[in-house]
Amino acid sequence: MNHLPIRGRISVLMHMLSSVLRRLRGWILTGGAFIVLAGCAKNAPQDTWKPKGANATKIDNLQKPVFAVAGVIGVIVFVAVIYCVIKFRDRGQPIPRQTHGNPALEITLTIIPALILTVVGVFTVRTVFDLAKTSDTEMIINVTGQQWWWEYDYPVQEQYGITEPIVTSGQLVIPVGTKILLRETSRDVIHSYWIPALNGKRDAVPGRIQTNRIEADQPGIYAGQCTEFCGLSHANMRMEAVALSKEDFAKWVANQQSKYVAPADGTLAKEGEAVFLNQCVRCHQVNGLTRADGSPAIATADENVWTGVAPNLTHLMSRNTFAGAMFDLSTPECRKDVWESDSATFGSKYLAGVTEACLNQTALRDWLRNAPAVKPMYTNPALLSPTDGKYRGMPYLGLSESDIEKLVAYLLTRQ
């Protein structure tokens, strides 16, 4: 083919391409249909077209018209290109006369897109400024990302009953109808916080505080996903925002600030507390937990984990996910009951926490038995030299079945 002129070679290639496409037409159509139909999920908690809060609604009000305009233009261009490709395809005819310099046409084709972009730009910039507004914030929450979970800490805000900082993870709990300012940062790499139903995404950057405003209209659970590739388990770095009525939020705050109650002596949970003190407190904090000599048990995650922290488990059973919101702490039935409850009953069901009857024992035990086997993490001791021997994620602890039994009993008391 090399001895052919350029045009001849292109013609041969086009012929080969059309031949391949003809043969694969059936497969291409079937594949295309599957791809299109894949967008028709009924249960899609991260649907960007269903806003549930003020900021998400502002984005929705912008994206729908822009999508319509872009869609119409896209269809026109696509149809025109396909028409030209078929109508004027190479059939051996001479190259048509080439025209240059049609000022009227060129100016028209420049002005129309410029006008469209200007209109879209004006509304986009206005929305961007609206979304960036923080002056009327009613509550702030610090959000810190790390591989591969989110930590939330609530600074003291006495108007909401928060008299000492609250630290939780996985599920962000907020009062409805309240303008919340998330102050996002990261402990390791860049992550991105995104609850589609409540607002757009915002990167969490190490060393910087990035603000992101959310507000939920109705009580409920709103799902999200880290949207900046952040390493091995990026796909498993999820999050949920739980919106409660103001009364229910006050109850949640009161529960989070309640004093530590040790399990009764002689119970399995008490034995689990001992296992926790021996094993888990190396990284996980349970506020109020004390050692045998009465000194507070302080997590030393900074000595074991690259990011220096592990999720605070003081009220683990008050949230219904764990391991970066990847696994359900509740059984599917109980979780469905909470997720699908109406606004009036949602709060009470969520605040009931995870009871023994509702605990997803299988998932929790699998996690305690061998965490890296169920969620990929950098925990292979032979490969930790880049992090000075520190883990990125929860390692395999080699717990016995008896210890797992005791730990589950203890964790169930962390309501």
Add this chain to the structure above:
Amino acid sequence: MFTTGSKYFLGLSVLAGVAFAVSMFFANPSALGATALIGLVGALALLAGVVLYARDGDVGSGEVTASSNRPAPTSMWPLISAGGVALLLIGTITQPAFFLLGIVVLVAAFVEWMVLCWSESASSDDQFNAGIRKRLLNPIEFPVLGAVGLGLLIFSFSRVMLAVDSRVGVALFIIIGALLIVGGALFAMRPTLKQGLVTAICTLAAIAIVGAGVSAAQNGMRSELVAARYESDHEVQRECGANATEHGDSGVTQTISSVSGVSATVEFIDGKLLAHVQGMTGFQNAITIPRSSPSNIIFRNFDSGRFRLVAHLGTKQVTEGVVEEVVACTQLIRSGAEQLLTLSIPKSSVANGPYFLSIAGIDDQSVDLVVP
């Protein structure tokens, strides 16, 4: 049945499959490596299929014979490959950087040599062969060589800036920037200038910069930078008293380039220490910052006199029975100036707190620092 091209890609595909098997069963099995190697097997198999389908682009047999009968022209790539191998060997016993450079050189030589051989046997027309080599590789060669050249110039210039006195550095930056603009403007205004002359001037300038960079790198960085390099946690080590220290308070930064993305702003006004947190109305008497995460606090001194902000971060045991206070602080800054204090606190303030911020020499003003 199998064409030359398809045999090549099939061979590579099998090789990648063997690498996958070796990696999984004998080396270190990892999901990432397995995915990459299986992806490589798939991609190479696909290429083999395409090449087979297209019959190697349908090269005429006469052309192949004509070109293959000619003696192979001289090539510099065997020499460069040998250099790459030498770098690999040197790298294994000296520094990993040489080893990596050797790999880069070998990969580049492999690609260049392979494409050169392919193009030389494409037809009996040398000009045509050279043309297709250029068409294939120039879009890669020019950006890569441009980036390498630019990187070398920037690196050389940075060595010069690190070696000379900071005031000389500012002057040098202005002079070289001005020369570049003037030179560029002159070249633009005189389009008839001989290309050889422009090339010669640019080459001489580049050689001068690289030469200066090599010389500066040999002399090393200026003394204060050398000292800073070996000083870790300088904010924690700095003396945090009310009086100026000989080293810690020299070359004081009075302004900061970033005022956004900070955890809090702390101001010292009329003898009062006030903290402001974005999103909270009014001034706060406590700042909450996350544990084990670098948090920036802006300190602004609006009082008369020079003051420093001090973070009191509990205590630590130095030796048996000896406990000392952990502090971090800004430098002493003049009235109207500002400075950033970056804190990364590994333990909760519950552990050995309470933590707080204060002004050195002022006892009755503080802001709590909460690390949950």
